[in-house]
Amino acid sequence: MARSVYDVTPASRLPRQAEPPPEFRPTASGEVPQAAVEAFGRDGVVCLRGALGMERVEALREGADLSAGRPGPLGYKIGEPGQPGFFYYDFQLHERIEAFRWLVYESPVPCWGARLMGSPGVTLYYSNLFVKDGGSKAASPWHEDASYQRIDGLQCINFWIALDAIPAETTLLFKRGSHLKPDPLYRPRHFDPDGGYGVPLSLGRVDMPPLEEIDRRFETVWWALEPGDAVVFTQRTIHGAPANTLGTRRRAAALLLIGDEATYNADPGESDPPFRDDSLSHGDHPAGDVFLRLI
Numbered sequence: 087m088a089r090s091v092y093d094v095t096p097a098s099r100l101p102r103q104a105e106p107p108p109e110f111r112p113t114a115s116g117e118v119p120q121a122a123v124e125a126f127g128r129d130g131v132v133c134l135r136g137a138l139g140m141e142r143v144e145a146l147r148e149g150a151d152l153s154a155g156r157p158g159p160l161g162y163k164i165g166e167p168g169q170p171g172f173f174y175y176d177f178q179l180h181e182r183i184e185a186f187r188w189l190v191y192e193s194p195v196p197c198w199g200a201r202l203m204g205s206p207g208v209t210l211y212y213s214n215l216f217v218k219d220g221g222s223k224a225a226s227p228w229h230e231d232a233s234y235q236r237i238d239g240l241q242c243i244n245f246w247i248a249l250d251a252i253p254a255e256t257t258l259l260f261k262r263g264s265h266l267k268p269d270p271l272y273r274p275r276h277f278d279p280d281g282g283y284g285v286p287l288s289l290g291r292v293d294m295p296p297l298e299e300i301d302r303r304f305e306t307v308w309w310a311l312e313p314g315d316a317v318v319f320t321q322r323t324i325h326g327a328p329a330n331t332l333g334t335r336r337r338a339a340a341l342l343l344i345g346d347e348a349t350y351n352a353d354p355g356e357s358d359p360p361f362r363d364d365s366l367s368h369g370d371h372p373a374g375d376v377f378l379r380l381i
Contacts, residue, residue, distance in 0.1 A: 089297040091227040091275055094326040097254040097308040107262065107307040109133040116194055118201045126202045130265030130323035133309045134198070137316040138247060142193070145185035147249050150337045153179055154217050160359050164278060170221035175277070177359045179339070180213045186339065189213065195245050195341055196380045202318055203241045205345030208381040209373040211237060212359055214244075214340040218256070218330040226277060226327040228297060230264075231342070233274040234358040235321060236287065237372060240265060241345025242321040248311040249337040256336050257311060261304035261324035269295070274358065289353035300324060343380075344372055 107129065110122040118134070126132040138146075154167045154174050161176040179186035189195060190213055200208045218224065231244055246258070272294040274286050294300070304324065309317065319325060321342075330336050352368035363376035373379040 091229065091294065091297065091326070092225045092279055093297070094225040094228060094259065094328045096328040097257055097259060100306060103307065107133070107309065109135055109309060111135045112137065112194070112198070118198045123202055123204070126318065129262045129307070131260045131262070131307070131317060131319035131325070132202065134316045134318065135312075136314055137195070137198075138193070138314040140314060142185070142188070143249055143313045146189065146247070146339045147337060149179060149183040149185040150215050150217060150249060150339065152183060153215055158182065162278070164224050170219065171223055172217065172219040173222045173224040174217040176215045177212050179215050186213050189339065189341060190380070196343060199243055199245055199318070199341070199343040200345070200381055203243060203343075203345040205241055205347065206381075207346045207373070207379060209344040209371075209377050209379045211235070211242065211342035211344050211372070211377060212361060214342060216336075216338045216340070218327075218336045220330055220333040220335060222330040224277070225329045227275050228294070228300070228324060228326040229275060230272055230324050231321040233272045233291065234287070235342075236351040236353060236357045236362060237321065237344055237348050238351050239348040240320050240322060241348040243318055243343050243345075244321065244340055245316060245318050245343060246338055246340040247316045248313055249339060250313060250335055252311040252336055253332070254308065254310050255332055256328060256330045257308050258317060258325055258327045259306050259308045260317075260319060261300060262307045264300075264304045264324040265320040265322040267303070267322070283356050283358065285355050287351070287353045287355040287357055289351065289355070344377065346371065348372065
């Protein structure tokens with residue numbers, strides 16, 4: 087029987103990585119090293135250790151807990167805060183929470199994203215939050231972010247920042263080099279196995295190949311993360327995360343950033359999140375009133 091996309095084996099139970107993937111730190115002057123840029127282009131994912139200091143991590147944690155207690159209009163919950171197995175994600179935190187406003191408008195993250203993409207400009211797609219409490223049975227299914235989004239091209243990236251220690255049992259898993267696959271975009275699968283979309287994005291999209299085929303084609307890589315560490319990956323990099331079977335909370339903040347070579351997809355279907363700009367035509371650059379240029 088074929089494996090489900092929700093069948094995500096924790097890194098702690100996978101074979102030991104023959105050669106751990108490279109990891110990097112911002113330089114003393116606050117820049118992303120050139121070697122990190124090269125690894126990102128080759129692998130479709132890179133780890134930046136110590137991207138944010140603990141003062142900023144603490145502020146984002148407080149913002150995450152505030153959002154989980156009082157979700158925004160796009161917040162999605164499985165269970166309730168404080169109860170075993172609570173899983174939650176939300177969007178556009180920067181519109182109502184100061185710590186996330188700092189992340190968008192004052193942090194070095196947009197500039198780092200520009201360097202990794204090799205793009206002079208950066209446009210914000212959205213800010214994002216994930217909370218997965220201990221005991222959660224919800225795995226984040228194997229997917230590529232592009233399945234859910236109306237941005238085309240490799241210059242749309244997820245800058246994902248750990249707000250808690252994330253060991254191998256709960257860390258994200260990536261299919262190394264999968265961003266360079268020739269496959270069409272995959273059809274989206276809801277993060278809630280019991281959820282679904284009315285009329286999802288479908289333009290040019292196909293079913294994801296069986297996981298057995300994905301496993302044969304691409305090496306699985308991962309990093310155990312400490313608070314303030316980041317993993318950055320393209321929207322076409324296949325990834326997933328196991329259920330949180332530990333007794334500890336796993337929170338992460340993210341910015342989705344668009345480079346100058348990305349284009350708008352005017353597919354009439356439903357994206358997740360449901361952001362669209364009807365003043366744009368298919369193939370336009372997204373920057374405008376809805377998707378704000380940051381650089």
